[in-house]
Amino acid sequence: MSGSSIFLQERPNLIHGRSAALRELAKQLRLDQQGGHAAVAERHAAAMPPEAELVLDDMIADARESFKRWGPYRSTHEAYGVIREELDEMFDAIRANDDDAARAEALQVAACAFRFALDGWRR
Secondary structure: HHHHHHHHHHHOOOOOOOOOOHHHHHHHHHHHHHHHHHHHHHHHHHHOOOOHHHHHHHHHHHHHHHHHHOOOOOHHHHHHHHHHHHHHEEEEEEHHHHHHHHHHHHHHHHHHHHHHHHHHHHH
């Protein structure tokens, strides 16, 4: 059994009980292994720090909250505008050397991009 399969089996909470997107990511890792890209998939899985699960939890929670409040993006232009706004806020925090705010905005950028990616699955 390859390293990334072991990684996924040893951390069932990373997949089970999570969003469909995380299950899809695990599925893609398995498909990469079957397609002859096991070394690449293994390297990526091993490179994930333990904190990644917490960051993903926060990002998914932000995306859910945003979706409940605003619903799906109405167009790709709206999605781009929201993501761009969050990127600008992240850049402002970076220029101000406010690492905590920059990381919080990075999480918002990720949540907005995640929502946009999910909206594509609904169409």
